[in-house]
Amino acid sequence: MIFKFYNQLHEDAKMIRQKVFVEEQGFENEFDDIDERSFHLVVYQNNKAIGCARMYSDGQDMILGRIAVLKEYRALHIGSHILDALEKKARELGYNHVCLSAQVRAKEFYHKNGYKDFGKEYLDEYCPHVQMKKVL
Template identity: 30%
Template sequence: MIKIQVQPFSALTTTQLYSILQLRSEVFVVEQDCVYQDIDGKDDKALHIIGYKDDKIVAYTRVFAPGDYFELASIGRVVVVKSERKHSYGYDIMTASITALHSHFKTSHIHISAQCYLKKFYNTLGFKATGKEYLEDGIPHMEMIYKQ
């Protein structure tokens, strides 16, 4: 099990921010071989959901209030360190993200832009595909909605 911490951007330490950006770059740019602008000017509006194992960040998402990114609340930059994926930390960090949206913004109506190969993963969490597949930064994605 990982220890989850929820923080606004203003509360992140320099070390936390560096570790988060390093993890996002490691997975989204290097592992997925995708050149894109990860630092998009939106982190300061997000709540950051950070999963720790032995004081090391191993899982992460950022979540947005309704209207701050999409019309609905949203979860993005879902990432788990490659060597730790066998522990199902993706489920832990996503469950914590859904809970954070509910407790901080009083909503359980959530929009995500999901990589298509993860459709089954998101389905098990209660997300449903809402449209056609599309390319985002050269990677097939689909819109999915969670409503409880």
């Protein structure tokens, strides 16, 4: 697998997010102005884009998000590799912890990767989410 960071929303990341979040999960507000100030990660296998994520600073914390893997590649633990790459980049940029907003149904995946939830559950486009944090 090859992991590439981009300073703008790459077409490969856009395609994956469209398939996963819009077509599969029904989110309507997938793309926003945060994309313009984010680092975007795309994961390639055999020259095919199979996963993506973004990360940005909110001025205090490094925020991870839009973590997605194409359906046919989800059993390969690519999500954990994506988190590793994002966390490494955050450390390189001087951050000591990272935060994310997780879909509640994915909470256990993040727990297995060292994240702890905090705060109350909330709805984002009718989907339950929870804030999570990891010390690097």
